[in-house]
Amino acid sequence: MIHLTDLAYVRIGTREMDAQLDFAQDIVGLELIKREGDTAYLRADNRHHCVAFIEGDEVGTLAHAFTLAGPEELAAAAAELEAAGLQVHRGTVDEAQARRVRDFISFVAPGDNRVELVIGQVHVESRPVRWSRPAGITEFGHIGIEVPDVMEAHGFWTKHFNIKVSDWIGTTACLTRFDPVHHKLALFRDVTGLAHINFQVESIDDIMRSWHFLEDNDVEITMGPGRHPQSTAVFLYFKGPEGHTWEYSFGVRLIPDDDAWTPRYFDPSEPDFIDMWRGAVPAARRRAD
Structure with a gap:
């Protein structure tokens, strides 16, 4: 069993770097911490x-990454994945430096999404995030990925992982966790790729202020403001350049006792x-099943 400890990052290929950076800063509110060669790094919390x-x-998602505890866990993960028939790539020193991690492996998961497992992700604890706009972001919250077969x-x-199902939405979506947060990895039935990137915000007021801000700046809002019955989180989804979806949310449910929780089923034909x-x-x- 491979034990994930946290989200690490998402790597996204783009042909429109300037547009992506303008949107990530001016609209989403992230800090551009560094631009290095063909890569630009954006910060939302203590992660680099x-x-x-x-x-x-x-163009599109190149990889999404999770952290492991240390070198022994990384080696064990590689061995388990290879035993399962997957081809595992060991990151080079230069590749690890480009990701600001000590070491990593990568593989292609079912659904054709590349996953990276990292150790020693660089953190920036001593410097507060220099927000490019006051969106109220508190942390990188979760990712949604698209797979042909949920x-x-x-x-x-x-x-293979310490992943537990929190809730099902038909068989078209599965919301999963590896810590008490209701979901850190959401699986959606669709073409392969990144469904959305989520950032938690400090209050419902931040959601509402951003709603008006996005409307005032002619940003396409795809859903929200609303409240998910699964996680209880108040949400707001919106589109950026090259079709990427971003999300703010507040008030996500915690599941502190795995044994006391039974995954629920939500029918897409219901109005709520x-x-x-x-x-x-x-x-x-x-879409129903």
Whole structure:
């Protein structure tokens, strides 16, 4: 069993670096901590970065990453994944430096998404985040990834990792956790790629202020403000350059006792299956089994 300890970062390929950085700073509110060659690093908490944009011909998610405890855990993870028939890449010194980690491995998970497992992620504890706008962000919250077969992806993650299912939305979405937060990894049935990047904010007031801010700046809001019945979080989803979806949320449910929690099933045909306030939901999220 591979024990994930936290989210690390998302690496995204782009042909529109300037547009991505303008949006990430001026709209999302992240700090551009460094631009180095073809890579730009964006910060939201004590991690050196949570989002890295890499300029080039490859557009879209290059990898999403999780942290492990140390070298022994990294070696054991590589051995388990190889025993499961996966091809594991050992990161080079230069590749690790580019990711601001001590060491890492990578592999392609079922659904064709590249995953990186890292140790020794660089943290910047002594410097407060220099927010480019006051969005109220407190941390990099979770990621949503798209997979062609949610059941296959669920089987892989729960078999090999300390991943537990919090809730199901039909069989088109599976919300999972590896710590008390309701979900850190959300699996959605769709083409391969990144569904969204989530940032937690300090209050519901931050959600509402950002809602008006996004509208005033002609940003496409794809869903929200609303409240998820699964996690109880108040949410706001919006689109950035090259079609990437960003999310703010507040008030996520904690599940401190795994044994006391039973995953629930939410039917996409119900009017409030994803939003307790019954706001407009994109058609892609309403697809039944």
